[in-house]
Amino acid sequence: MDVVLDNLDRIAGGLGVTVTLTLASWVGAFAIGVVVASFRVGPIPPLRVLGASYVEVVRNCPLTVLFVVFFFGFPSIGITQPPFTSAVIVLSVYTGAFVAETVRAGVNTVARGQVEAARSLGLGFTQVLGLVVLPQALRSVVGPLGSLFSALIRNSSVAYTIGLVELTLTANQIALETAQFVPVFTGVALAYLALTLPTGLALGVIERRVAIRR
C-alpha cells in the first residue's frame, strides 16, 4: 500500500473534488426534484406533462451518455461549461429525476385530510404544498433520499469521462503512472466507503429525529 501513502495528497485532492461535486449536485438535484415533483402533483396539466417527460427521459438514459452528450455535444448548440460545472449540472439533472419520483411517492403518503384541512384554512396551492404536504412527504422518504445521496457519491465518479480530476480519475492517473492498479483502487474503494458508510449512519439518526409522531 506504499503507493497509496506516497500519493496521499493527490488522493485527498481527488476526494475533495468528489465531496464538493457530490454536495453541489445534491443541492441542485434536491431543488430540481422538489420542483418537478410539485409540477407532477399540481393542478396545471402542461406542468404535469413537463414533469413526467423530464423524469422519463432522464432516468432512462445512462449517466455516461448524459455526460458525453452535455460535455461534448452541447458546445455545438452554444453551451460550453468547464468540467466541474458540467459535472454538477449533469449529476443534478440526473439525480433530480430520481429525487422527483421519491418526493412524489412521499406526497402520496400524506393523508388527504391534511390537504383538505389546509385548503379549508384558505391556503393556496403553493402554501398547502410547502407548509403541509412537502414537510410531511419529505419526512417519510428520508431513507430513500439517503439511498439516492449515496448513489450520487458513487455516480460522481462518472465525471471521469469528461476529464474531471475527481477521486476515480486521480486513482486512474496514479495507477497508470505506477502500474499498481490493485492497491490504488483498493485505497480508493476505501475512500468511497469512508464517505458512504457514515452517510448511511447519519441518515438513520436524521430519520429518527424528523419522524412524525403518529
Place this chain on the structure above:
Amino acid sequence: MTGTPVVVLDKVNKWFDQLHVLRDVDLVVQPGEVVVVVGPSGSGKSTLCRCINRLEAIDSGSIHLDGRPLPAEGKELARVRAQVGMVFQSFNLFAHKTVLANVTLGPVKAKGVAKAEARERALALLERVGIADKAERYPAELSGGQQQRAAIARALAMEPRLMLFDEPTSALDPEMIAEVLDVMVGLAAEGTTMIVVTHEMGFARSAAERVVFMDDGRIVEAASPERFFSAPESDRARDFLSKILAH
C-alpha cells in the same frame, strides 16, 4: 330575520358518477343561526357540508356566501375559505406541527397576522377549549377529544363568518364526545353561525335553532328541534327517529 343570509343554497345538485348525492337542495342560513343536519348514513349530509366551502364542487344550482356566489378554484376561493371554519370527523390536525403551530398557521399564512399576535390569540383560544396545557404537544400525543378541540380552535383562529362541523364527534369515544359538544354548545350560545352535521340528537335538541333532516340526497324536512323531535312531519323522519331514539 333581516340582512343578508350567511349561506344560500339554491337547487344544488351533486353526483358522484352515477350516484345522485344531492337533489335540488335549498337551504338558507341566517347570521347567528345554528343549523343541525341529521339523517341516515349516505343521505348526503356530509357532502352538503363539504360543498359549502367547495371541498366538493357542485354540478348544478348555486351556493352564495354572504350574498356572493362561491367562486371557482383559485385565489378568490381561498379568500372565501379563510372565512369559513371547517371541523372534520377525523380532526385532520397537521401531524408535523404542534397544537399551537396548527392554530397559528392559518392566521399567519392566509391572513398575514403578525406571529406574536397570532400566538397570543391561539393561546387564548386553546384556553377557551380547555387545552392550553397542550399547546406545545404534537397531535398524536393528544386524545381524540383534545385533538378535536384543537381543531375547533384552529378553525376559530381564522375568525370565521361561518363554522362547518362535519360529524365532529363520530370518531370519538363516548366519554370524549361531551367535552367536544360542550365547546360547540358554548359557540352556539355566543351567536356563532354554525352548520353541524351530526348524529348527536342531544346536541340538536339543546343547541339547534333548526334541524334539517336529509334522506337520499334531499332535505325532507326542516323544523325547530321541538317540532322535529316531538312531531316529525314525514314518515321517513319518524322512521329515522324511532330507530335512533329507540334505546
